[in-house]
Structure formats: C-alpha cells, structure tokens
Amino acid sequence: MKKISIFLLGLMTLVSCKDEPRQQVQEEVVQEERIEPVSNEAMESAVIYEANIRQYSPEGTFDAFTEDIPQLKELGVKVIWLMPIYPISETKRKATGDLSVEDIEDPEERKKYLGSYYAISDYTEVNPNFGTKEDLDELVATAHENGMYVILDWVANHTGWDHHWLEEHPEYYTQNEKGEPVDPLNPATGESWGWTDVADLNYENKELWKDMTAEMKYWIDEHDIDGFRADVAGEVPTEFWEQALPQLEETKPVFMLAESEEKELFHNAFDMGYNWEGHHLMNQLAKGEITVKEWDAYMKKIDTTYQEDDYLMNFVTNHDENSWNGTVRERMGEASEAMVALTYTIPGMPLIYSGQEYDMDKRLLFFEKDTIPKTKGKMWPILKKLGELKNENPALHGGKEAAAYNRLTTSADESILAFERSANGEKMVYIANMSDEPTEFTLELEGEFQVYMGKQDFASDKPDHKFSPWEYVVLLNN
Incomplete structure (x- = not known):
C-alpha cells in the first residue's frame, strides 16, 4: 500500500532539575492511501484487462x-481480471486432445502439462508456480496505487478432482446412480460436456452455498480483492449469486462480471456480462458472412432485451477465443483494427486480453507453459489512444448511465456502420466500412467534428465520402 508521510510539528517539554528550553521535534505519522471503493461512476469510463x-x-x-x-x-x-490463480488438481489433469496426464507414460512428457486453470483444488490458496499470497498482495497493492481494481476469476460450477470437498463433503457434488461424482453434464442431453478434469457441484445442497460464499469472502477480507469474474455464471443458480452479493459487500462494494448474457443475472447479482453475441457478429462481419444490417438489428435487440442500467463487456479476443478459435488476425483479418475501435465506442466496457497490446498473433497453449510477446508495435499506441478517449470523454461512458447511442443513416447502410454517442455536450462519431470492397456513400453530420483517429483525411463538412475496405474514423465535436 502506498505510504504518505505527513510531518507534524509538536512541542515536547523536557523536564529536568534545571529549566531547559523547549525543543521542537518532528513526529512522523504514516497513513495509508486507499483507492476509492468500487462504484458505478468509476466503471462508466473503465477498460478491463x-x-x-x-x-x-x-x-x-x-x-x-x-x-x-x-x-x-x-x-x-481500471480493472484487472486475474485468470484463476489457485492450485490446479493433478488427478485427471488435461494434457492434449482427449488425453489426461494419466494417459501419458513418459514422466518427462507429463511434466509439461500444467492443467486447466479452471480445475481448482483449493479455493483459498494460490498456485505455487505463480508465487505466494504475499506476492499477490503486492500485485493488488500496486494496482490500487495505480488506480486499478483487481477481480478474481471464480469457478463456482465445479472443482478439480483433488479438491478436499470430494472427501469431506461428497454430498456437495452431482452424483450418478452409483453415488459417484460426475463431471458437468449438458442438461439438454445428459451427456458430458467433455470437461472430464472437473467434478460438477450440486447447488441443491444449501450447505454448499454457505461454504462457497465464505471462500469468496475470504479473498475480500484477507487480500483486499475488489470483486469477481464468474466462470459459466449461468450454470450456477441465479439465487446463489443473489444471496452471495450482500455478504460479500458487508466488507466493501465489489464489482461482479458474469461470463454470461443472461439478463436475469443482472437484476441483483452482477454488474456486467459478456457481449458474446456482439462478438460473434463482429467475427461474421469480418468474414463477410453478414452485413451491417444484422449488426443494427442486434443493437436494437439489446435495447429491448436488457434493462437500461445493464451493460456488457465488449471484446475481440479473450483466453477462450484465442486458444480455441484463433487469434484476432485469424478471425478478423484486415478488419481487426476497426473492430477493436468498435469495442471501445459502443456502449459497454472494452476488454484487453494479455498479449493483445503487443500484437500477439499466435494461439497461446492452454494446458502448457507459453509466453506472450512483449514488444510494443502497432496495437499499443492504438489501445493507448482509445483508452484515453474512453477514460476522459463522457460520450464514451458505457456503464449503468451509458451515453446515448444513435445510428446515423448513410446511403450505404449495408456496408457502412455509422453512429453517434453523446453525453454532457460531448459527441463522438464512429464511421467504418464493414466490407472488403471500397465504398462510396453520403452522410450528413450536424455540427463541427475533428478526426481523433483513423482516416486522417476525412472531411466532416462534406457529405460525400469514400472508404477503403475496413477503413474507419473516430470523430469528436471539439
């Protein structure tokens, strides 16, 4: 924690058998500077990492x-989301393909498989490969000193097969007809999802609710954590999250992110969810599989689906997308930069995934050690400029009091996406050619605008425009 020294002058009288002069002495008082508690206001302009x-x-x-x-x-x-930091189970640990570590005979080959972060053996310990709890405390303190909150990835749906509850509380787990714990099953088919390295938890047991909530609260009380990202949040009863939140916030306000779009989760449990549908549409736009009309329909849909103060996390990549579905470049190609800018300019909170800021163009290994690149190239200055805009301009506010979003009509609305965001007299306009063909179009803008980034020769005072494939511009009214 940052320490601030405040020097107070005090007078101390020294008493002896003779009169002695009073001496001024310095007394150092040390106090802690703490980050402001999590608030809706702070999240309006936040970027999450x-x-x-x-x-x-x-x-x-x-x-x-x-x-x-x-x-x-x-x-x-403003928000750092740490992927699971807990010890990983060794029993049934995932290796490669459909194999587990037990299927590999060579002991040296076995060593390289570190398992899934989401197969947790203990919710209140840290993975020794990452360091100690004291190291984690230093990470949190450093984040707080720099005005950032830290949230932990929480996996409430299942545990690894080494978790002590399997012996101490087998009743906490979903069991088959033989009374044996099972891995998570697809409720529609009753078949395994293939997550064989984890055991499914049974939330019909209310004692599990108490223990799981206590495990979450531990990190807030003992390590000053600011909230949680809930893995497969929709697979856990909404009522569990709703009863947990008031207990977590007995210590301080927390920020809750659901890996889900289910609107019921936002009512009394989560602040933000995943914009999965929007992300998939971005991929489809980049591949030419849909036009901007489908994007417009989606934006109208979320307006009517969600309550006014619900909001979503926007992203072009994350750990799942990168490892299993491909890099940003693989999925979005030449459209990548326009899509990144889109995640910052639509309502919601933009996500940066480790390596994205360094132009990472490889799929990270999921069960083995790998390393992101650490050379600043094209993307760092782009994310820096977008981050400054998100932090400082109320027209980009994206939380519970998000700035207005208004679609601007062009003469080529199947290819050209144009919209305005506005709040407190500030306006931002995003215009992009969401196609792989040069496109000419007309667009009437009301007011004076300057280019903030993107197409530098854009003339906002003229109605006729021509954009190259995937070209975009971000305009500000002052």
Whole structure:
C-alpha cells in the first residue's frame, strides 16, 4: 500500500532539575492511501484487462506481472481480471486432445502439462508456480496505487478432482446412480460436456452455498480483492449469486462480471456480462458472412432485451477465443483494427486480453507453459489512444448511465456502420466500412467534428465520402 508521510510539528517539554528550553521535534505519522471503493461512476469510463499470469511472462509469476502494472495505466486500464490463480488438481489433469496426464507414460512428457486453470483444488490458496499470497498482495497493492481494481476469476460450477470437498463433503457434488461424482453434464442431453478434469457441484445442497460464499469472502477480507469474474455464471443458480452479493459487500462494494448474457443475472447479482453475441457478429462481419444490417438489428435487440442500467463487456479476443478459435488476425483479418475501435465506442466496457497490446498473433497453449510477446508495435499506441478517449470523454461512458447511442443513416447502410454517442455536450462519431470492397456513400453530420483517429483525411463538412475496405474514423465535436 502506498505510504504518505505527513510531518507534524509538536512541542515536547523536557523536564529536568534545571529549566531547559523547549525543543521542537518532528513526529512522523504514516497513513495509508486507499483507492476509492468500487462504484458505478468509476466503471462508466473503465477498460478491463484480462491477465493470464502463467503466460504473461517467461517466469509466469505474480511478481513479473506486477512490474508492468504501471504500464497498463497508459492503456486506460481500471480493472484487472486475474485468470484463476489457485492450485490446479493433478488427478485427471488435461494434457492434449482427449488425453489426461494419466494417459501419458513418459514422466518427462507429463511434466509439461500444467492443467486447466479452471480445475481448482483449493479455493483459498494460490498456485505455487505463480508465487505466494504475499506476492499477490503486492500485485493488488500496486494496482490500487495505480488506480486499478483487481477481480478474481471464480469457478463456482465445479472443482478439480483433488479438491478436499470430494472427501469431506461428497454430498456437495452431482452424483450418478452409483453415488459417484460426475463431471458437468449438458442438461439438454445428459451427456458430458467433455470437461472430464472437473467434478460438477450440486447447488441443491444449501450447505454448499454457505461454504462457497465464505471462500469468496475470504479473498475480500484477507487480500483486499475488489470483486469477481464468474466462470459459466449461468450454470450456477441465479439465487446463489443473489444471496452471495450482500455478504460479500458487508466488507466493501465489489464489482461482479458474469461470463454470461443472461439478463436475469443482472437484476441483483452482477454488474456486467459478456457481449458474446456482439462478438460473434463482429467475427461474421469480418468474414463477410453478414452485413451491417444484422449488426443494427442486434443493437436494437439489446435495447429491448436488457434493462437500461445493464451493460456488457465488449471484446475481440479473450483466453477462450484465442486458444480455441484463433487469434484476432485469424478471425478478423484486415478488419481487426476497426473492430477493436468498435469495442471501445459502443456502449459497454472494452476488454484487453494479455498479449493483445503487443500484437500477439499466435494461439497461446492452454494446458502448457507459453509466453506472450512483449514488444510494443502497432496495437499499443492504438489501445493507448482509445483508452484515453474512453477514460476522459463522457460520450464514451458505457456503464449503468451509458451515453446515448444513435445510428446515423448513410446511403450505404449495408456496408457502412455509422453512429453517434453523446453525453454532457460531448459527441463522438464512429464511421467504418464493414466490407472488403471500397465504398462510396453520403452522410450528413450536424455540427463541427475533428478526426481523433483513423482516416486522417476525412472531411466532416462534406457529405460525400469514400472508404477503403475496413477503413474507419473516430470523430469528436471539439
């Protein structure tokens, strides 16, 4: 925690058998400077960063990541989401393909498979490969000093097969006809999802609710954590999250992110969810599989689906997308930069995934050690400029009191996406050619605008425009 020394002058009288002069002495009083508690206001202008500690550095440690936290401030990051930091079960540990570690005979080959972050053996310990709890505390303190909140990835749906509850509380788990714990099953088919390295938890048991909530509260009370990202949040009863939140907030306000779009989760449990549908539409736009009309229909849909103060996390990549579906470049190609800018300019909160800021163009290994690149190239200055805009301009507010979103009509609305965001007299306009063909179009803008980034020769005072494939511009009214 940052220490601030305040020097107070006091008078001390020294008493002896003779009169002695009073001497002025300095007394140092040390007080702690704490980050302001989580608030809706802070999240309006926030950028969230997903930190993959294992792969972030060659060391794969808390300390190595902590060193770079001040740099993340340059990107406008206000929330750091740590992927699971807990010990990983060894029993049934995933290796490669459909194999588990037990299927591999060569002991040296076995060693390289570190398992899934989401197969947790203990919710209140840290993975020793990452460091110690004291190292984590230093990470959190450094984040707070730099004006950032830290949330932990929480996996409430299942545990690894080494978790002590399997012996102490087998009744906490979903069991088959033989009374044996099972891995998570698809409720529609009753078949396994293939997550064989984890055991499914049974939330019909209310004692589990108490223990799980207590495990979450531990990190807030003992390590000053600011909230949680809930893995497969919709697979856990909404009522569990709703009863947990008031208990978590007995200590301080927390920020809750659901890996889900289910609107019921936002009512009394979560602040933000995943914009999965929007993300998939971005991929489809980039591949030419849909036109801007489908995007417009989606924006109208979320207006009517969600309550006014619900909001979503926007992203072009994350740990799942990168490892299993491909890099940003693989999925979005030449449209990548326009899509990144889109995630910042639509309502919601933009996500940066570890390595994205360094132009990472490889799929990170999921069960083995890997490392992101650490050379600043094209993307760093783009994210820095977008982050500054998100942090400072109320027209980009995207939380519970999001700035207005208004679609602007053009003469080529199947290819050209144009919209305005506005709040407190500030306006931002985003215009992009969402196609792989040069496109000419007309667009009437009311007011004077200057180019903030993107197409530098854009003339806002003229109605006729021509954009190259995937070209975009961000305009500000002052």
